[in-house]
Amino acid sequence: MSLFQNSTDPKKDRRILAIWCAQLSVDRWRLSQGDKTRGSEGEGEPPTVLITETAHGPRIDAVNDAGHGVGARVGMMLADARALYPALETAPSDPAGDLALLEKLAVWAQRWGPWSALDPPDGLLVDVTAVAHLFGGERRLLADVNQAFAKRHLRVRAGIAPTAGAAWALAHYGPRGSIINPPQAGEDMMRQLADLPSAALRLDADVITVLRRLGLKRLGDLADIARGATSRKEAAARDALHRRFRGRKSPSANPLTRLDQLLGRVPEPLLPVVPEQMPLVQRRLMEPLRHRSLLDQVLEDLAQDMARELEAKGKGARRLELGMWRVDGEVIVRRLELAAATRDPHHITRLFGEKLEGIEAGFGIEIVRLRASWAEPLAASQSDVEEAAQRHGTSISACIDRLTVRLGPNAVRRPVPCASHMPERAQSWQPPLAPAPAAHTPVLRHKRPLKLLDQPEAIAVLYASPDGYPQRFRWRGQVHEVARVEGPERIAPEWWRERSTTRLRDYYAIEDAKGARYWIYRSGLVGDGRGGTPQWYLHGIAA
Structure with missing residues (x-):
């Protein structure tokens, strides 16, 4: 609209x-400190800046009044501001907040x-x-x-x-x-x-x-x-x-x-801001709950109510929050993030059931609330087909949700290609069912190894041939004799994100005397003015 x-x-x-x-970031930071005694103008506050880390060092995003008084400005590098006032205090900025x-x-x-x-x-x-x-x-x-x-x-x-x-x-x-x-x-x-x-x-x-x-x-x-x-x-x-x-x-x-x-x-x-009320259902219990079986029954009833709320809005939940208020005032919260939008009460109940293990009810739980903090449009579907898919174990989203609950939120991911010719940046990880980003993948003339190390490991070259590649090297305590070599493939650093001292790489695909294949590279050239003697690294294993 x-x-x-x-x-x-x-x-x-x-x-x-x-x-x-005018000072939204600074005012919000001041309120987050819980100190309202200084007033809205921040009287008596030390010179403070909110910073963001960049490739060239911390950059100032916001400055309080005292910081302006000592010369700090938005967009200035923190090192330059501290050259004017060394005692300048810092705090991380939060644009999303x-x-x-x-x-x-x-x-x-x-x-x-x-x-x-x-x-x-x-x-x-x-x-x-x-x-x-x-x-x-x-x-x-x-x-x-x-x-x-x-x-x-x-x-x-x-x-x-x-x-x-x-x-x-x-x-x-x-x-x-x-x-x-x-x-x-x-x-x-x-x-x-x-x-x-x-x-x-x-x-x-x-x-x-x-x-x-x-x-x-x-x-x-x-x-x-x-x-x-x-x-x-x-x-x-x-x-x-x-x-x-x-x-x-x-x-x-x-x-x-x-x-x-x-x-x-x-x-x-x-574009007007249209407030949207997230679906919320709750139970105020006549008697506090102390047993897990009764809590499971209340959770099942709330899941049924949430399914009806979501169906009325034509949506499905992607993130659910279950809050439990104890008699002594403590609040227990369990959160659940789903791989795909759903309003299946049985699926929601089963996933939350695994998160309620070890709940301490204390003197009892008197309020249970279920809230969908993230919901997406979900069209009506044939419920019998989806139920049959879950019964036979063929529902991908349900399988991913159960794995995520058991293994952790960051344990189930999938790789997606990224627009970079640097091997370690050519892919990234994202949630399993999230749409892949539209990124241009460079055309590679050389094959990449089957396994790429998370970090290149340094190797000691014992003997190098006149052509520039090693004939013998030591890696992880073992000496390898090089039998065959293919290369080099030269990869220059990405100048728009690297420092000026970053050196180029010459990659070689090699095979040792035992038939094992490796992907190694030489970092830098002799006399390139970006460091001392070139170093050798092993970056991947082909077989």
């Missing part, structure tokens, strides 16, 4: 509320309008058309927004305008609590936004850099060029601007498209 908002619609004056959580919080806030923000949309990574858009009078006007609505988020210890900036683009620009770059009053469209709206920087158009960083080099630092400058030309110089600038960005289809890479969206000349699609 998507909605198209256009402020020039003559039937209705659209009003969009943009909410920018930030997005989950933003999704919850989007549902919660529907208290101000009929629908809301995500504006990743740290913003929300809410349709407040014809609802401001319920709060006493748009000024009071903005005050209520700021007060509600302040109670949650989240710092926000908000703005209201006829279009999503204009509201976003006000929230990020306008004065606090900015409003563009209706009816404002076209030239009137542009006059109010003319002094905002070109970054207010929600553009990529490289596009903003190009606009600044062209001297288009304000929205008013860009609007004058896009609207028309009054001189030969302005006409040339307009033509150059159209030529430069004409072929860019992404709105964030085309300032002309973003400008039209901001002014309401073209509609902008917004």
Whole structure:
């Protein structure tokens, strides 16, 4: 479901509320520490940054106010920031957790309008058309927004305008609590936004850099060029601007498209957040349970109820959570993740039965709750055919589920090819029934060994031939005489993910005097400037 908002619609004056959580990652990290005594501004907090590990070292993703004060900035490498302030504290960033919080806030923000949309990574858009009078006007609505988020210890900036683009620009770059009053469209709206920087158009960083080099630092400058030309110089600038960005289809890479969206000349699609209630069934018991047989009966009844709930929604469960509340207040949780969507109560009961071994009921269990935290669409099927398949042991998903429960969640996997010519990166592992990724597999002119070692093992070359390959080597305490050699196959390092000191490899398929076949390689060349003497490694066994 998507909605198209256009402020020039003559039937209705659209009003969009943009909410920018300016320090979402930092505020969420602060709340996760359980310390709310510092306040939403983090007074007295030491300089702290949230980092992500990269191939070139930790990179800063978010900075608190104290960190800004000592020179730390988003996108800076941690080593550079610590050169400015050695005592800088760090914590790992969590983009997935930030997005989950933003999704919850989007549902919660529907208290101000009929629908809301995500504006990743740290913003929300809410349709407040014809609802401001319920709060006493748009000024009071903005005050209520700021007060509600302040109670949650989240710092926000908000703005209201006829279009999503204009509201976003006000929230990020306008004065606090900015409003563009209706009816404002076209030239009137542009006059109010003319002094905002070109970054207010929600553009990529490289596009903003190009606009600044062209001297288009304000929205008013860009609007004058896009609207028309009054001189030969302005006409040339307009033509150059159209030529430069004409072929860019992404709105964030085309300032002309973003400008039209901001002014309401073209509609902008917004995808509303639709809250979905996950199926949940529970039993509040009159007498606490202390025996396993009674718990199995309750579990079977809950599985039947869950099957009916899922069938009514046309879905099947992929992840189930069984919660058991004891009389003493302790909660016991058992989770189950399925290989394929299902709503078969017998299958669910059997899988959970193996996870309930050793449950300590204490003084008794008084509440049992079963929740499907992950459900997928599942069409109706012929139940007798599936039951026959499970009875005869031919249901693949049921077999995988039972193996996973017995062996562990990471014990049942399957290999899939990956787009890499490096042998150790040519495949990865994924869940058994997950769809394989669409990856291009390089065409290999040489055969690969039947068994590839997890890590190449160093070998000691006792004698090398003039052609460059070993005639005799020692591996795992045994000396091998080389009888036949095929190669070399040269594999260069992947420069876009490796360090500059990584050396190339020359692979040889060899056979020793006993008929055993191995796959070995020499790391580096003499005089390549990337290390000392080349080293030899054994990477695979062919037979």
